Amino acid sequence: MFTPDNLLWLKECVAIFFMTFLHEDAAIIASAFATVHEDLPVPLAYVSVYLGIVVGDILIYGLGHFAQKNAWLRSKIIGPKVERLKAWLQTHLVRVLVLCRITPGLLFPTFVACGWFRIPFLRFATVSILAGAVYSSIVLTIAILFGDLVLNQFGYWAWGALALIIVGFALRNSFKSRWSKKTEKAMGDLPPSFISVFKKYMPDLKHKFHGMPTLDDLKKTVMKAEHIPNSILYIPVGLYYIFLGLKYRSFTLPSASNPNIETGGFMGESKSSVLNMVGPEQQTWIAEFATMHRNGVPGEKDLENAMTLMKEKNLAFPVVAKPDIGWNGYGVRLIEDSNHLLQYISEFPHDENIILQKPVPYDGEAGVFYVRIPGEEKGRIHSVTLRYFPFVTGDGKSTLRELIENDERTKLRSGYYLGGKPEHVGFNETDLEQIPSEGELIRLSFIGSLRVGGLYRNASHLITPELTERFDMIARSMPEFYFGRFDIRFESIDKLMKGEGFNIIEINGAGAEAIQAWDPNSGLMTLYREFFKAYRMLFRIGHLNRARGFKPMPFHDFIKAIRHQNRLIGQYPPAG
Structure with missing residues (x-):
């Protein structure tokens, strides 16, 4: 016969058991509460938590195993986080399983990966059972003692506060798209820092920006607008876009600006497809590249495909890897060898394309903004913007970390260099503690985006008839291309002004920003004026093309493409 107390304890044990499936720490807090306030026997609390943890671990392992046979389940739970764990599981299984037990947000993808990669069940279960026993015993004991000695003095509300803290941490980690650098470093090797690859393959570029004008005329290095959060800064731009959409009776009219590019190149377009639009006679200006598809298979198979493709295209390491659907430098990295390429591929979203491009060995980088009005024979260069990579200059006394933290410009983005941004590969501790020599220029990132x-720097004074003719020929070789920005690397200013000595690394369409407006010598009103001018040209071109019979993209498809790109950005491997 069950007594009322026995029935109550049984209900509590069952509830605790199933609660572990939702959140282990919450279940431990609940069991501690039941022990302190409901007189649930401590052994029953331990057994309920422990059994729930072990059964939950086995079920998660089973999900990964079953995903090999079920396409729907595979699409839901197998992604870059799972793929990137393979090497760690094969070499550090015990270490990884123990670490993920105490690291929020890491347990589920790790245990799924164990099933997906067919880690022997007996090995997995043994480590899981032992780790679960130690973890549940320690944490539950602490919770019971803490509750009995402290929380009980404040009443029930203290338990509620503790539960809210636990839930808050759970939600915080559930919204993170990537693991922390600290966690990744504890589990295995991170991608090499940019500086280690850069110094090895391009040592002659480290002391100065060859071919670029000096920055001596800069009155300041940081524009006031850079201190304003983008969510606030772009409100007037968004309102102006809405105004133009109402004026021209279409919010997707920019998609008609370049009719042969998806969304007109506003967002979500294939970068490789745009590069391939350049006519055969003008392809010599495009930096050599190849495009590979990331299949939903273990990374080694895709690596084989990538190596074969590189051989066919005469590409060799180092190579620039970047997303085919990209924006603002996310996911762009200089890859040193096949091991690092495998790591990059394994972290990349499935069923998406990767561009592998030959690095252009020039320091000079610029954005050439091109516009051609439909019906006119020739186009023009609207602006030229020089892009300087983030850098600091050594003083012979300060460490690299100190230089970054004390520089007016780099301290604004220090998280990218010091390892505080999961979407970017920062420097390792050894690099940060080095003391650059006096006058030595240290480049801080392979990519040079404002982000x-x-x-x-606004360099529109460099526009010459020769430069205009060169880019007009390139643009007119692209069917129905009227508005966009050519991102280039160039050898020297003199050659660039002659329309020579450069390679195109990317072509942006309707989404091309008027980046000359970000010159630190410009003011906030200048920035908005340039943005508004670019949008007026964009909508006008779309309007003229609509009159020629090119229909704007349906609103639903337009938004779908934008959402697809935004979703992918959060899944890309860290940039370099």
Whole structure:
């Protein structure tokens, strides 16, 4: 016969058991509460928590195993986080399983990966059972003692506060798209820092920006607008876009600006497809590249495909890897060898394309903004913007970390260099403690976008008839291309002004920003004026093309493409 107390304890044990499936720490807090306030026997609390943890671990392992046979389940739970664990599980299984037990947000993808990669069940179960026993015993004991000695003095509300803290941490980690650098470093090797690869393959570029004008005329290195959060800064731009959409009776009219590019190149377009639009006679200006598809298979198979493709295209390491659907430098990294390429591929979203591009060995980088009005024979260069990679200059006394933290510009984006941003590969501790020699220029990132601290200078005074003719020929070789920005690397200013000595690394369409407006010598009103001018040209071109019979993209498809790109950005491997 069950007594009322026995029935109550049984209900509590069952509830605790199933609660572990939702959140182990919450179940431990609940069991401690039941022990302190409901007189649940401590052994029953331990057994309920422990059995729930072990059964939950086995079920998660089973999900990964079953995903090999079920396409729907595979699409839901097998992604870059799971793929990137393979090497760690094969070499550090015990270490990884123990670490994920105490690291929020890491347990589920790790145990799924164990099933997916067919880690022997007996090995997995043994480690899981032992780790679960130690973890549950220690944490539950602490919770019971803490509750009995402290929380009980404050009443029930203290338990509620503790539960809210636990839930808060759970939600915080559930919204993170990537693991922390600290966690990754504890589990295995991180991608090499940019500086280690850069110094090895391009040592002659480290002391100065060859071919670029000096920055001596800069009155300041940081624009006031850079201190304003983007969510606030772009409100007037968004309102102006809405105004133009109402004026021209279409919010997707920019998609008609370049009719042969998806969304007109506003967002979500294939970068490789745009590069391939350049006519055969003008392809010599495009940096050599190949495009590979990331299949939903273990990374080694895709690596084989990548190596074969590189051989066919005469590409060799180092190579630049970047997403085919990209924006603002996310996921762009200089890859040193096949091992690092495998790591990059394994972290990349399934069923998406990767561009492998030959690095252009020039320091000079610029954005050439091109516009051609439909019906006109020739186009023009609207602006030229020089892009300086983020850098610091050594003084012979300060460490690299100190230089970064004390520089007016780099300290704004210091998280990217010091390892505080999961979407970017920062420097390791050894690099940060080095003392650069006096006058030595240290480049802080392979990419030079404003997002990671790049500095933009309006260089429209460099526009010459020769430069205009060169880019007009390139643009007119692309069917129905009217509005966009050519991102280039160039050898020298003199050659660039002659329309020579450069390679195109990317072509942006309707989404091309008027980046010359970000010159630190410009003011906030200048920035908005340039943005508004670019949008007026964009909508006008779309309007003229609509009159020629090109229909704007349906609103639903337009938004779908934008959402697809935004979703992918959070899944890309860290940039370099």
